[in-house]
Amino acid sequence: AQSVSQHNHHVILSEAASLELGCNYSYGGTVNLFWYVQYPGQHLQLLLKYFSGDPLVKGIKGFEAEFIKSKFSFNLRKPSVQWSDTAEYFCAVNPSLSGGYNKLIFGAGTRLAVHP
Amino acid sequence: DAGVTQSPTHLIKTRGQQVTLRCSPKSGHDTVSWYQQALGQGPQFIFQYYEEEERQRGNFPDRFSGHQFPNYSSELNVNALLLGDSALYLCASSLGQGLGNSPLHFGNGTRLTVT
Numbered sequence A: 001a002q003s004v005s006q007h008n009h010h011v012i013l014s015e016a017a018s019l020e021l022g023c024n025y026s027y028g029g030t031v032n033l034f035w036y037v038q039y040p041g042q043h044l045q046l047l048l049k050y051f052s053g054d055p056l057v058k059g060i061k062g063f064e065a066e067f068i069k070s071k072f073s074f075n076l077r078k079p080s081v082q083w084s085d086t087a088e089y090f091c092a093v094n095p096s097l098s099g100g101y102n103k104l105i106f107g108a109g110t111r112l113a114v115h116p
Numbered sequence B: 001d002a003g004v005t006q007s008p009t010h011l012i013k014t015r016g017q018q019v020t021l022r023c024s025p026k027s028g029h030d031t032v033s034w035y036q037q038a039l040g041q042g043p044q045f046i047f048q049y050y051e052e053e054e055r056q057r058g059n060f061p062d063r064f065s066g067h068q069f070p071n072y073s074s075e076l077n078v079n080a081l082l083l084g085d086s087a088l089y090l091c092a093s094s095l096g097q098g099l100g101n102s103p104l105h106f107g108n109g110t111r112l113t114v115t
Helices: none
Strands: A004-006 A010-014 A019-021 A023-025 A032-038 A045-050 A056-058 A064-068 A073-078 A087-094 A110-115 B005-007 B010-013 B019-024 B031-037 B044-050 B053-057 B064-068 B074-078 B087-094 B110-114
Touching (some): A019 A110, A023 A032, A032 A064, B005 B087
Parallel strands (some): A010 A110
Antiparallel strands (some): A004 A023, A019 A073, A023 A073, A032 A045, A087 A110, B005 B019, B064 B074, B087 B110
16 A cells, blocks of 8 residues: 655754654655645645656755655755744655645654754 | 635534534635544545545545535535544645645644544
């Protein structure tokens, strides 16, 4: 079955530390890849996406992710986190041949806590 | 402002009962998808409605059904509730079945507790 694995369930960092959240997926074909973020008390929001082209994609708020096809990975990075980055982060994959956002498979999420 | 509105925000039901959850998509969107998010898990795709028809379905039993109305709003119905149906139910809207570059916009969800 198609699945998405997020390696860290909880991450605690101090402000200005660098962040890398791992994401691996099991589907072998063409995929669309996403990172969503859920700030406390808010709805899920799109952080960034990869459809095709440059495997290094940049999103909002200084986040970026790198698609490594050979490793089936789409890791999220940020060079210097802020307290306001405290949130839950979800990696998602659309393995559908039709692409886009129409049927996403989510990982279990990573809760990030950033301490001032 | 999420753009996607869901009601109610919280709901408590008893095993065996039936429940209806409602969703109004973001203005301009014509496609509604429903996801179930159990505690400690990521959202799981239930189904998608477009042009008032179920277009795609995830691995959920027939107890889960839905409807889309001409104004694009949608309902999720769950029959014969089980304790395991307790979860946050998320509605997400998009344009044109979410194909291409139309991102999903999520609502805040309905928290269903089955006792």
